[in-house]
Amino acid sequence: MKILYLLFAFLFLAFLSEPGNARGQCRRLEGRCFRRRCPLRHVDLKLQDCGPRRRCCRR
Numbered sequence: 406m407k408i409l410y411l412l413f414a415f416l417f418l419a420f421l422s423e424p425g426n427a428r429g430q431c432r433r434l435e436g437r438c439f440r441r442r443c444p445l446r447h448v449d450l451k452l453q454d455c456g457p458r459r460r461c462c463r464r
Contacts, residue, residue, distance in 0.1 A: 430454040431461035438462075 431438055431453040438455035439447075443462035453461035 428454045428456075434461065434463060436461040436463040 428438060431450065434450055434453065436450050436453070438453075438459045439462050440459055443449045443460055447462040447464055450461040450463055452459070455461050
């Protein structure tokens, strides 16, 4: 039972802190938040409201 509890907690935190989640201002610009750098073929929309050390990026 403890294993199931830990697995659920891990999955919840993994999806909660997913780097691709966009916040309001970034989402309005059709962007997604990524850590530090934007992936290839993405345009850097700068920091916006993604949080510390994150960038708002759009394809």
